[in-house]
Amino acid sequence: MTRFEITILGCGSAMPTTLHNPSSQLVNVNEKLFMIDCGEGTQLQLRKYKTRINKLHSIFISHLHGDHVFGLPGLLATLSLLGRTGDLNIYAHKDMELFLDPFIKHFGNQFPYKINLTPLDPYQHQLIFENNSIRVFSFPLKHRIPTSGFLFEEKDRPRHIKREMIDFYNIPVCKINEIKKGGDYLTDDGKWIKNEILTTPAIPPRTYAYCSDTAYSPEIIPYIQHSDVLYHEATFAEAENLRAQETYHSTARQAAEIARSANVRKLIIGHFSSRYHELGELLDEAQAVFPETELADEGMTINL
Amino acid sequence: MTRFEITILGCGSAMPTTLHNPSSQLVNVNEKLFMIDCGEGTQLQLRKYKTRINKLHSIFISHLHGDHVFGLPGLLATLSLLGRTGDLNIYAHKDMELFLDPFIKHFGNQFPYKINLTPLDPYQHQLIFENNSIRVFSFPLKHRIPTSGFLFEEKDRPRHIKREMIDFYNIPVCKINEIKKGGDYLTDDGKWIKNEILTTPAIPPRTYAYCSDTAYSPEIIPYIQHSDVLYHEATFAEAENLRAQETYHSTARQAAEIARSANVRKLIIGHFSSRYHELGELLDEAQAVFPETELADEGMTINL
Numbered sequence: 001m002t003r004f005e006i007t008i009l010g011c012g013s014a015m016p017t018t019l020h021n022p023s024s025q026l027v028n029v030n031e032k033l034f035m036i037d038c039g040e041g042t043q044l045q046l047r048k049y050k051t052r053i054n055k056l057h058s059i060f061i062s063h064l065h066g067d068h069v070f071g072l073p074g075l076l077a078t079l080s081l082l083g084r085t086g087d088l089n090i091y092a093h094k095d096m097e098l099f100l101d102p103f104i105k106h107f108g109n110q111f112p113y114k115i116n117l118t119p120l121d122p123y124q125h126q127l128i129f130e131n132n133s134i135r136v137f138s139f140p141l142k143h144r145i146p147t148s149g150f151l152f153e154e155k156d157r158p159r160h161i162k163r164e165m166i167d168f169y170n171i172p173v174c175k176i177n178e179i180k181k182g183g184d185y186l187t188d189d190g191k192w193i194k195n196e197i198l199t200t201p202a203i204p205p206r207t208y209a210y211c212s213d214t215a216y217s218p219e220i221i222p223y224i225q226h227s228d229v230l231y232h233e234a235t236f237a238e239a240e241n242l243r244a245q246e247t248y249h250s251t252a253r254q255a256a257e258i259a260r261s262a263n264v265r266k267l268i269i270g271h272f273s274s275r276y277h278e279l280g281e282l283l284d285e286a287q288a289v290f291p292e293t294e295l296a297d298e299g300m301t302i303n304l
Numbered sequence: 305m306t307r308f309e310i311t312i313l314g315c316g317s318a319m320p321t322t323l324h325n326p327s328s329q330l331v332n333v334n335e336k337l338f339m340i341d342c343g344e345g346t347q348l349q350l351r352k353y354k355t356r357i358n359k360l361h362s363i364f365i366s367h368l369h370g371d372h373v374f375g376l377p378g379l380l381a382t383l384s385l386l387g388r389t390g391d392l393n394i395y396a397h398k399d400m401e402l403f404l405d406p407f408i409k410h411f412g413n414q415f416p417y418k419i420n421l422t423p424l425d426p427y428q429h430q431l432i433f434e435n436n437s438i439r440v441f442s443f444p445l446k447h448r449i450p451t452s453g454f455l456f457e458e459k460d461r462p463r464h465i466k467r468e469m470i471d472f473y474n475i476p477v478c479k480i481n482e483i484k485k486g487g488d489y490l491t492d493d494g495k496w497i498k499n500e501i502l503t504t505p506a507i508p509p510r511t512y513a514y515c516s517d518t519a520y521s522p523e524i525i526p527y528i529q530h531s532d533v534l535y536h537e538a539t540f541a542e543a544e545n546l547r548a549q550e551t552y553h554s555t556a557r558q559a560a561e562i563a564r565s566a567n568v569r570k571l572i573i574g575h576f577s578s579r580y581h582e583l584g585e586l587l588d589e590a591q592a593v594f595p596e597t598e599l600a601d602e603g604m605t606i607n608l
């Protein structure tokens with residue numbers, strides 16, 4: 001099965017702590033690495049977890065708060081030191097340009113690779129990237145500044161061809177891919193065999209949804225429905241509900257309510273406020289609403 | 305005795321490793337904290353070593369390579385989150401403005417404190433800061449881009465008044481400071497007592513010199529002569545002498561030669577290339593020339 005794996009590089013919030021790094025994650029789809037957010041110290045986390053940095057394909061930035069972007073300059077400079085030549089695509093709010101351009105002009109004028117910045121429309125549900133394995137969509141979150149969530153969706157997977165049918169009809173290897181894609185088969189004696197006889201249905205495509213930072217917002221449910229894994233911020237416990245509202249963040253219970261309403265398979269909560277040295281309270285709160293909840297942690301890997 | 309103490313926050317070089325952080329140090333003079341350089345992750349190091357961030361007085365940036373400045377955005381944002389109101393002075397090459405201005409415009413427009421950027425002339429020996437306790441000088445280093453070294457020099461310290469003289473002449477408390485500064489004393493019966501009779505000489509003012517990054521450059525010796533502690537970069541071992549020349553860095557032996565010629569009391573070497581997992585070779589090389597050499601390390605504190 002194609003690899004589809006999330007690695008948490010940082011799941012803290014704006015105020016740095018010795019417990020958690022600021023936001024960053026890697027999505028490994030078929031050995032291509034897609035980064036979501038890039039807080040300060042992300043490149044050191046990549047080192048720590050022995051990531052193959054040369055597999056980094058592109059970077060998706062949810063919004064332009066410092067704890068989601070201040071690791072970019074260092075990462076981009078290091079990619080240059082490592083001799084990267086392939087283009088690097090960054091998807092972010094258009095204002096990223098104001099921050100990135102002076103950096104590139106001063107520090108990046110001799111980078112051996114090119115940075116392509118694709119502006120995101122934070123108010124639209126959009127297909128922003130597509131290759132042979134996946135599609136990536138952005139969708140609006142509800143935060144103090146324009147913020148995008150991301151959905152990584154595996155492309156339709158091939159149907160399973162039945163071993164015994166290959167033998168029975170003596171199907172040649174060159175026809176197998178076509179049949180896996182849903183095609184019927186014409187036998188040597190001119191008889192059409194329906195695909196349903198030859199195959200069983202494909203495993204449904206896997207999806208991963210990233211929602212950080214965001215206030216409690218049921219409007220996002222249509223975009224993330226039935227995800228296999230949902231990462232949803234849970235900056236606060238319910239006791240800090242007012243503070244969550246003021247700052248356009250969510251509580252752990254609210255994250256779990258979104259997960260339940262969206263019928264996801266598993267919820268990972270993160271973006272923990274620096275006030276929590278111990279996260280059991282947040283986990284209990286979320287699990288009371290949605291039992292399939294786990295706490296994010298640096299170095300954690302989730303296989304979809 | 306007034307505190308005069310250096311803490312190493314990072315002593316690695318441009319390529320990040322899990323062993324060393326990029327360049328940053330704190331100089332604590334009389335409970336005011338002066339930062340030198342601010343590589344990525346510096347604010348996390350401040351947390352790790354439980355530094356009182358609110359004591360941060362100003363920041364001195366040697367040059368505008370990423371491993372000396374990429375920690376600034378995160379640190380400046382965190383100072384804002386912590387509610388700093390006092391001005392923060394940053395001393396750096398004038399081009400720092402090109403990097404700092406867009407950052408402040410986008411991320412710092414609601415900071416509760418003001419950032420004052422003082423441009424350094426990288427080709428001059430200059431007094432750049434002075435308060436009651438110290439003077440800070442910058443001086444030219446020899447690197448690929450304009451780079452300044454820094455000298456922290458304690459101000460002339462008071463002479464020691466002899467306890468027995470206070471008793472013998474019955475000197476009132478209000479006169480003691482004047483005598484410590486070198487003044488003579490007029491007794492009640494109109495007789496002048498020379499200061500040399502009343503006091504012993506002050507301990508000579510302490511000095512700390514920071515030289516990173518720099519090629520081997522004896523031209524710097526007049527600026528750092530007789531320093532109590534010299535931090536000098538030693539990016540490479542002597543075997544990589546050519547690489548050191550090409551990149552305008554120093555070898556450990558060259559750092560030691562500078563220390564010896566400058567007659568400093570102690571040498572700390574740092575800014576280690578990521579190629580060295582074990583630093584014994586660098587230390588041996590330096591100690592062969594200048595025995596009073598130590599390796600820098602994260603968290604290390606040097607009392608002057």
